[in-house]
Amino acid sequence: MRIDVITIFPGYLAPLREALLGRAIAAGLVDLDVHDLRDWTHDVHQAVDDAPYGGGPGMVMRPQVWGEALDAVLARDARTPRIVVPTPAGRPFTQATAQEWAGAERLLFACGRYEGIDQRVVDDARGRGLPVDEVSIGDYVLVGGEAAVLVMVEAVVRLLPGVLGNPASAEQDSFSDGLLEGPAYTRPETWRGLAVPEVLRSGNHAAIARWRRDRALERTAQRRPDLLAALPERALDKADRAF
Numbered sequence: 001m002r003i004d005v006i007t008i009f010p011g012y013l014a015p016l017r018e019a020l021l022g023r024a025i026a027a028g029l030v031d032l033d034v035h036d037l038r039d040w041t042h043d044v045h046q047a048v049d050d051a052p053y054g055g056g057p058g059m060v061m062r063p064q065v066w067g068e069a070l071d072a073v074l075a076r077d078a079r080t081p082r083i084v085v086p087t088p089a090g091r092p093f094t095q096a097t098a099q100e101w102a103g104a105e106r107l108l109f110a111c112g113r114y115e116g117i118d119q120r121v122v123d124d125a126r127g128r129g130l131p132v133d134e135v136s137i138g139d140y141v142l143v144g145g146e147a148a149v150l151v152m153v154e155a156v157v158r159l160l161p162g163v164l165g166n167p168a169s170a171e172q173d174s175f176s177d178g179l180l181e182g183p184a185y186t187r188p189e190t191w192r193g194l195a196v197p198e199v200l201r202s203g204n205h206a207a208i209a210r211w212r213r214d215r216a217l218e219r220t221a222q223r224r225p226d227l228l229a230a231l232p233e234r235a236l237d238k239a240d241r242a243f
């Protein structure tokens with residue numbers, strides 16, 4: 001998978017080259033290219049923003065600069081990317097989104113700042129048949145898209161074959177069965193007077209699976225009743241309903 005990121009703060013994306021993601025890049029599973037938007041300005045001030053039509057606070061990112069940058073970066077590779085624009089006004093980014101994008105051959109992230117990118121940049125790209133996803137990672141406002149890109153790239157790249165040491169952990173993710181993960185424990189058996197639940201040390205795998213399912217149902221009901229309500233009928237078996 002090739003990943004391009006266009007931003008006015010390339011340094012903000014440096015963490016993508018660390019740890020697991022860094023290893024995925026070193027292993028050739030991911031090609032990452034971060035581009036400085038200001039490389040496509042032509043004025044001495046390298047202006048990337050301007051006052052909003054219609055007035056109001058803040059600045060809007062200029063379409064000319066973004067248009068040239070996108071055209072140039074698109075041309076760097078024959079593969080057509082999904083263009084992703086993080087924005088508070090976007091569709092929710094979920095594990096399903098990450099799964100979908102993990103199948104893409106190329107992703108191109110456009111990091112907005114200020115009051116956003118002139119809408120014609122997105123409209124022009126869509127008008128040329130390019131898939132553009134305006135997505136939100138949550139209902140809050142960041143200063144720019146860069147932090148959202150770190151989140152989304154991590155969620156996607158960990159799903160790529162060969163990235164996680166143990167693929168089972170991606171399959172048993174929270175949300176993979178529609179429920180939240182329950183509590184996890186490791187040694188010692190007792191720590192600061194707190195003991196590990198007996199069943200987990202019983203060796204009785206059926207009982208352990210039942211206990212884990214019950215804890216996941218309990219936690220989901222308490223913290224995310226919306227997820228429980230969204231579960232398809234068939235997802236809960238008789239034992240679950242008894243819970």
Ligand SMILES: COC(=O)COc1cccc(COC(=O)c2cn[nH]c2)c1
Nearest residue numbers: 087088112116117136137138142144145
């Ligand atoms: C067309 O889209 C744009 O112009 C995007 O422009 C902006 C402007 C300010 C901040 C951001 C970053 O995204 C978020 O704040 C965000 C994403 N998820 N939750 C919060 C993006």
